[in-house]
Amino acid sequence: MITLVSGTNRPASVTRQVVDIYQSMLEQRNISSEIIDLVDLPEDFISTALYDNSGKNATFQPMQDQMLEADKYVFFVPEYNGSFPGILKTFIDGLSYPDTFKGKKCALVGLSSGVQGSVLAMSHLTDIFNYAKMHVLAEKPKLLHIENHLKNGKMVNPLFSSLLEEQIDSFIRF
Ligand SMILES: Cc1cc2nc3c(=O)[nH]c(=O)nc-3n(C[C@H](O)[C@H](O)[C@H](O)COP(=O)(O)O)c2cc1C
Numbered sequence: 125m126i127t128l129v130s131g132t133n134r135p136a137s138v139t140r141q142v143v144d145i146y147q148s149m150l151e152q153r154n155i156s157s158e159i160i161d162l163v164d165l166p167e168d169f170i171s172t173a174l175y176d177n178s179g180k181n182a183t184f185q186p187m188q189d190q191m192l193e194a195d196k197y198v199f200f201v202p203e204y205n206g207s208f209p210g211i212l213k214t215f216i217d218g219l220s221y222p223d224t225f226k227g228k229k230c231a232l233v234g235l236s237s238g239v240q241g242s243v244l245a246m247s248h249l250t251d252i253f254n255y256a257k258m259h260v261l262a263e264k265p266k267l268l269h270i271e272n273h274l275k276n277g278k279m280v281n282p283l284f285s286s287l288l289e290e291q292i293d294s295f296i297r298f
Pocket of ligand 1: 132
């Protein structure tokens with residue numbers, strides 16, 4: 125089981141479209157996966173689920189438990205202001221430390237409207253996950269100009285599709 129984390133809470137995000145494409149690729153290989161989409165975070169997450177309120181928010185608690193029980197993750201990382209979305213960091217800050225990520229494995233997929241393909245965002249996130257003692261797969265597809273390469277929820281750039289398939293190959297062996 126692989127846990128796919130859609131790294132923004134923006135409704136109808138492009139990130140979620142890429143998550144769904146990735147999940148179909150996994151299904152084709154008979155690999156099961158589950159999706160955690162930050163759009164499902166409770167509205168009062170910041171005021172009722174963090175720090176001294178940890179464990180008290182009934183909507184966030186199942187997400188926190190799911191993250192704790194998982195052992196392989198793929199994080200889908202949109203580029204926001206040259207890094208990853210603040211909500212993703214806040215989500216990570218709300219998870220149980222150090223048990224959530226320690227000794228586990230993840231892969232990252234970056235996407236952006238601009239030319240960077242979230243490369244710096246994934247680098248920033250890699251530092252954080254390594255701090256949390258999680259291993260990060262070296263292959264980090266950078267899906268730049270993403271809007272030009274999606275049509276009706278399908279990836280229409282064969283290079284991007286092959287980068288995702290190659291990452292899946294590596295992640296299975298990781
Ligand atoms: C708050 C915000 C900041 C953004 N900053 C950048 C950026 O720094 N560089 C960039 O290429 N795209 C930027 N974008 C565009 C996103 O990368 C783009 O919308 C992409 O489709 C993924 O985001 P989404 O999943 O929210 O759709 C930004 C979008 C938002 C909402």
